[in-house]
Amino acid sequence: MKLFSRNKDSYKKFKGQEYFYTDNSNNLYFKSFHTGNFELVKEADLKSLTFLSNTYFYDKERIFHESKCLKKGYSTFKDYKSYGYFKIDNTLFWFGKKVKEDFTEDLINISEHFFADNEHLFVNGQMFDFDKDTFKTLNRFYAKDSNIVFHSDEIIDSADSESFRVIREDSGYSQDFLEKYDFLTDDGFSAWACDKNNLYFCGKPFLSGVVDPLTTRIIRTHILIDKNNVFYHKKQVKDADPDTFECIIDSSKINNEYKKIKIFTSFFKDKDNLFYLYEDEVSESKDEIIKCTKRNRKKYIDDLKALTDKLEIYNFSDVDKDRINKLIEE
Numbered sequence: 001m002k003l004f005s006r007n008k009d010s011y012k013k014f015k016g017q018e019y020f021y022t023d024n025s026n027n028l029y030f031k032s033f034h035t036g037n038f039e040l041v042k043e044a045d046l047k048s049l050t051f052l053s054n055t056y057f058y059d060k061e062r063i064f065h066e067s068k069c070l071k072k073g074y075s076t077f078k079d080y081k082s083y084g085y086f087k088i089d090n091t092l093f094w095f096g097k098k099v100k101e102d103f104t105e106d107l108i109n110i111s112e113h114f115f116a117d118n119e120h121l122f123v124n125g126q127m128f129d130f131d132k133d134t135f136k137t138l139n140r141f142y143a144k145d146s147n148i149v150f151h152s153d154e155i156i157d158s159a160d161s162e163s164f165r166v167i168r169e170d171s172g173y174s175q176d177f178l179e180k181y182d183f184l185t186d187d188g189f190s191a192w193a194c195d196k197n198n199l200y201f202c203g204k205p206f207l208s209g210v211v212d213p214l215t216t217r218i219i220r221t222h223i224l225i226d227k228n229n230v231f232y233h234k235k236q237v238k239d240a241d242p243d244t245f246e247c248i249i250d251s252s253k254i255n256n257e258y259k260k261i262k263i264f265t266s267f268f269k270d271k272d273n274l275f276y277l278y279e280d281e282v283s284e285s286k287d288e289i290i291k292c293t294k295r296n297r298k299k300y301i302d303d304l305k306a307l308t309d310k311l312e313i314y315n316f317s318d319v320d321k322d323r324i325n326k327l328i329e330e
Contacts, residue, residue: 010023010024011029014028015049017054019031019055019066021038022046026046027040028040028041028044029041029067030055030067032066041067042069043062044059045060045061045062048060052079052086052095063077070096071088075089076089080115083113084125085099085122087103087107091103092107100127110135114137114143118132121150126153128150130148131145131147134146138164140189141189141191142193146161147161151200152203159200160195160197161195163195163196163214164194164195167190167217169219170217196213196214197213199211207231207234211224211231213226215227219247220277230242230245232277232288232289233287235289237275237289238291239291240268240270240291241270241272243271244270247268276289276290276292278290
């Protein structure tokens with residue numbers, strides 16, 4: 001393999017691509033992200049070059065991956081644009097991985113990364129048998145047919161298809177705020193789901209035999225409430241009443257500043273108590289939701305005092321205000 005070791009000032013990026021460069025002689029090079037070396041891409045026709053991804057591309061005669069030619073000469077080529085699928089003659093590939101030979105049908109994008117032909121489901125380059133008539137996607141990650149439940153490109157063996165559903169995460173944030181910070185979850189991104197037997201997180205059973213899956217709801221991500229208990233991650237919140245446990249603040253009343261909202265939505269209430277989300281900066285395993293008492297007040301009192309400075313802008317009831325003020329005065 002020929003390497004390019006000339007001074008970096010003698011080459012420039014090719015059409016804004018992250019890993020491809022040309023030199024003064026109009027040769028194309030791939031910069032390896034493993035070694036940092038510049039490898040010559042032989043015989044690439046720069047005028048007809050089309051990129052499928054950061055590393056896969058083709059010209060009018062050849063298919064390439066990084067600096068190597070995967071195939072020379074092809075009759076037909078179809079790029080399914082994003083998601084990495086392309087067809088060379090009658091072979092289907094996913095980012096250069098051969099997925100299916102004798103692929104004479106077309107690939108249909110059902111939603112997000114779920115694709116199908118008349119007989120098979122394709123997810124991230126994996127091919128599955130499925131029931132096309134009953135198949136439906138539940139969100140970006142979960143899908144099911146009458147017999148099988150999928151999380152991305154894995155089958156959830158323990159899942160009951162009939163009762164399986166995605167659980168919406170109630171983050172407590174306003175819709176405007178969710179749209180501004182799109183890393184927060186909604187139905188589309190929710191990693192939580194359940195069936196009659198289990199609660200699932202990212203397709204894996206979660207607290208099996210401990211939570212009641214069909215009554216579980218999610219608030220503030222990883223705060224789980226079923227008919228019997230409240231959990232933060234896998235820790236039970238002691239003395240919390242599941243029927244009345246909720247975020248104490250209507251965050252839609254707070255200015256759209258993520259750090260401020262994260263602090264102020266660390267307070268919760270039930271019919272009898274106030275609670276505080278104590279997050280250990282060193283170890284997530286020590287994070288917990290604690291009941292606010294005189295004994296542990298030093299851990300949260302500064303945040304609580306800051307909260308009282310702007311009580312008028314929050315959607316607090318008079319009872320909530322009294323609880324907060326009494327707690328600080330104790």
